[in-house]
Amino acid sequence: MTTVLKLGGSVVTEKDRDETVDGPELDRAASAVAAARSGGGGDGSGGTGDAVDDLVIVHGGGSFGHPNAAGWGVTTEEGTRDADGVLAIHGAMTTLNKFVLRRLRDEGVPAVPVHPLSAAHRDADADLTLPTGQVRTLLDEGFVPVLHGDVIAHAGEGVTVLSGDEIVAELAGQLDAERVGVCSTVPGVLDADDEDSVDEASVIAEISSFDDVADVLGGSDATDVSGGMAGKVRELLALDVPASIFDLDALSAFLAGERPGTTIRGDEK
Numbered sequence: 623m624t625t626v627l628k629l630g631g632s633v634v635t636e637k638d639r640d641e642t643v644d645g646p647e648l649d650r651a652a653s654a655v656a657a658a659r660s661g662g663g664g665d666g667s668g669g670t671g672d673a674v675d676d677l678v679i680v681h682g683g684g685s686f687g688h689p690n691a692a693g694w695g696v697t698t699e700e701g702t703r704d705a706d707g708v709l710a711i712h713g714a715m716t717t718l719n720k721f722v723l724r725r726l727r728d729e730g731v732p733a734v735p736v737h738p739l740s741a742a743h744r745d746a747d748a749d750l751t752l753p754t755g756q757v758r759t760l761l762d763e764g765f766v767p768v769l770h771g772d773v774i775a776h777a778g779e780g781v782t783v784l785s786g787d788e789i790v791a792e793l794a795g796q797l798d799a800e801r802v803g804v805c806s807t808v809p810g811v812l813d814a815d816d817e818d819s820v821d822e823a824s825v826i827a828e829i830s831s832f833d834d835v836a837d838v839l840g841g842s843d844a845t846d847v848s849g850g851m852a853g854k855v856r857e858l859l860a861l862d863v864p865a866s867i868f869d870l871d872a873l874s875a876f877l878a879g880e881r882p883g884t885t886i887r888g889d890e891k
């Protein structure tokens with residue numbers, strides 16, 4: 623069974639401090655992944671004893687990718703042809719990727735990097751091509767591939783941002799993933815995006831239509847060039863399998879086979 627897991631950039635970095643890893647949160651995520659791979663329950667929140675075998679991890683940009691992309695005026699739609707911009711954004715993301723890999727390796731997870739800039743592109747209609755033969759083969763050989771949001775070549779634009787959420791959706795389809803999880807800073811999609819009312823907001827259990835929740839879907843409360851929660855829900859609704867959005871407290875439960883947080887279920891599921 624193949625599982626695609628996104629570790630949100632807002633989880634593994636400190637959103638208010640540029641290019642700063644959130645060490646304790648990254649450690650929690652890495653140890654939950656390690657425990658799930660060895661069949662345990664991670665931090666104790668719901669293990670069933672079934673080991674997660676084929677696991678692909680994708681991480682987002684957080685305070686590494688988004689401020690750099692915003693500084694160069696680059697989004698998923700607006701590109702740059704400035705090589706210094708490409709290097710700044712890609713370089714920030716590969717730096718974060720090294721931190722994520724290091725923590726996973728420290729926990730004994732056989733994590734190896736896969737960098738989208740070297741493999742993916744968008745055509746002039748913005749249609750994405752993301753080859754995944756290397757990811758499948760790495761999985762078959764026992765590795766845990768770790769991809770990340772990045773910049774990629776985009777016909778007519780130079781390079782644009784490829785979000786981790788887009789990567790999750792593409793990988794899930796191509797790898798026939800049965801489990802798709804997005805771990806963010808919120809316990810799920812909340813029924814209010816207004817920060818003042820978040821304490822009273824409750825988690826929406828299931829979403830099957832964008833229009834039903836469009837009113838409550840906002841961007842991100844951190845710098846974000848890829849659409850925040852609205853972008854996430856849109857990408858996940860297009861999948862052939864249900865996907866879950868949850869927070870770090872629920873990561874072990876997700877890896878143990880549960881569906882914590884919000885389940886995103888498009889029409890066909």
Ligand SMILES: Nc1ncnc2c1ncn2[C@@H]1O[C@H](COP(=O)(O)OP(=O)(O)OP(=O)(O)O)[C@@H](O)[C@H]1O
Binds near residue numbers: 681813839841852
């Ligand atoms: N209705 C909503 N429910 C929950 N969160 C919402 C909602 N509307 C907007 N948000 C925002 O979406 C954010 C999560 O999206 P964000 O893109 O920041 O997460 P991420 O994927 O963890 O980070 P990154 O994009 O850096 O990888 C929340 O922190 C919150 O600010």
Ligand SMILES: C=C(C)CCOP(=O)(O)O
Binds near residue numbers: 682687691772786
């Ligand atoms: C900003 C960059 C380069 C990556 C964005 O990925 P995301 O955080 O998953 O949206």
